[in-house]
Amino acid sequence: MSRIGLFVCHCGINIAATVDVERVAEVVGRDSHVVFATDYKYMCSDPGQQLIKDAIVEHGLDGVIVAACSPGMHEKTFRATAAAVGLNPYRCEIANIREQCSWVHQEEPERATEKAIEIVRTMVEKVRRDEDLVPFELPITRRALVIGGGVAGLEAALSIASAGYPVVLVEREGYLGGKMARLSGTYLNFEAAPDLLQQRVGRVLNHPNIRVLLNAQVTGLEGYVGNFKAEVSGSRVQIPGSNLKPEAPKPETLEVGAVVVATGWDPYPLERLPEYGGGRVPDVIDGLAFEEMLRPGGELRRPSDGRVPREVVFVQCAGSRDPERGVSYCSKVCCMYVAKQAMMFKERVPEGQAYVFYIDIRSAGKGYDEYVQRAMEQHDVLYLRGKVSKIFRRGGRVVVWGADTLAGRPVEVEVDLVVLATAMLPSRGAIPLAQTLHIQTDGYGFYNEAHPKLRPVESLTAGIFLAGAGQGPKDIPEAVAQAGGAAAKVLQLFAQEAMVQEPTVAYVVEELCAACGACVAVCPYEAREIHPVRGIATVNAALCQTCGACVVACPNKASRIHNWEPGQVLAMADVLTEMSS
């Protein structure tokens, strides 16, 4: 005979206004396994939790049921409450009578009360059969892998390395700095991008905790949070001014505890904008090509004849916000860098004229709108509100057909050079890399964050974090901020003594297992495999997410989950079938 305590929560009026909580406690309290039953206004409050603690001690309870909100809300809270007075926390269970009962049956209080009683009674059957479980600990490899050597990857690597942990930085190209290395300068303060970057790159190359692999790629990733094995092919090359010795390219396996994915972006290809002369008209170029002209050492000349352009048109949203031909999202950085490029052009060619075609100006950020206004007011950049319809050659010049919707007139401008502010796409390697790492991407190939509001730097795979434009279009300060956040998450992981894993995971009853492999095939987390020597299926408890797919798939009932045993689930089902019959 068990000694179960039942604690029914009112949740203010959330539950009590619909469900007769006193009746639930009274009816289920008659069960011979329930030795104590009560109700209270807010079980999660301090007095509510004290009530539970006192009852456990006073009545010598060996199981606790809290009939309240979803276990997602307070399972941890109440298990800690039970553990505080010596009850094994896995003998404390939640009966969800709020989300799954009172909230959805507000029109029918009597039937809701009946349902709440059924829900709680199924839990009595479960808790009766619950066993003491102990969380297990896993070691952590305190080394991080950072994929991508752009401004986000550099920041993440430096932050982790400066906290004292070794970092391996893998970069696909033969240089560090990513797209920022191709920029002339940054907006708002016009600081030269090469100067800003050089210092960072130097610190990374000379950091004793950072190993840089160039021309390198991650080709495989196994394991789980804290204990990954990454296959990396690539080389470390001689960098002028650095003391690193060149290394021959060779594949190797790295043991790492966390991964930061910072693979950045690629521009929307010009060739995919034929109506704007992309790939056809030599004097139609993209923003990155114009950046290279503006860089120290670059020459501001037209590609066709090498003349210095006097008049330049900038076309915003070239490929962005165009679900029909391009991508439907806003690339976010173009409004700002076009303003910068137009002003830089005017500084080089003061008698020249810059025109900007735009749909909306999106200049959200500290000092951003003032910056765009400055381009208009002080640099006489003419902003024309309307999407360009066509760009073509006429004689030696380029003709842009657009409209000025503010004046309500079509506009034709004939200029020397056209700069298309092309959309930001995820790096061309993002989708295959996501498959290698087992992380998700959206329809465009941007990595999915674990939660769009509250977990923006984590992937859904534990131990893999996101930084920079690979997760979505963003500018340099945002990429740096996200990289710092990702680094903090890595350090949070490394700061633990060991990883504590929930024990409510799958296990195998070895004598029942026929090694058929059904569990291996259905497991979405790659937690199952057939032991090569023993001929039985095994569970990697660190990867198991307790989804139960293997339990359902196993023909022999050999795959099971702790405290979700077949006997428990059937007894719970029996309660429901008895009551409805």
Add this chain to the structure above:
Amino acid sequence: MATAFELDLTFGREVQTRSGAPVLRCYFCQKCTAGCPVAYAMDYKPAQVLRLIQLGQRDVVLSSSAIWLCVGCEACGTRCPNQIRLAPMFDTLRYMALEEGYSPDPAVYALHRSFLDSIRLWGRVHELTMLMEYKLRSPFGSDLLADIRVGLTLLLKGKITHLPERVRGLAQVRRLYKEAERRSSTEVET
């Protein structure tokens, strides 16, 4: 297809310098137009006039009826988030139109002239004589007696006075006129 039009970017600077209204700052929220009591009668609404100035459409702006219809109530300028005071801007546009030989709407021009003449004469507006002058200046003789009923009612109720009164500082008012004429004549010459 597309109509080409000249983009004379000096026009905006010129209007900005002469009127003191930072017209290049306008971002077309249209708040000015939303509150304008005469926008309904304008060929181009106040915000459109600003845009046409930015686009250097000198001819379109200076030949528009809008610049003559503005009554200078300053609702627009008071409300503008960019401190563009449109009334002085419209004044400037009227000067520019006259300087460059654009002929204003005759009735509007007649009203402005009569108003200014009345003030020069009396130091303040005397409605009765101002309206008489306006009627005589107006090109449409048939309208001569159009407002007579309203005028009589106002007169009988004492809302407007029979005889004009001079203000005490008339000499100062006239000095203002002289100064304004001197300045505008030098401006025209330069």
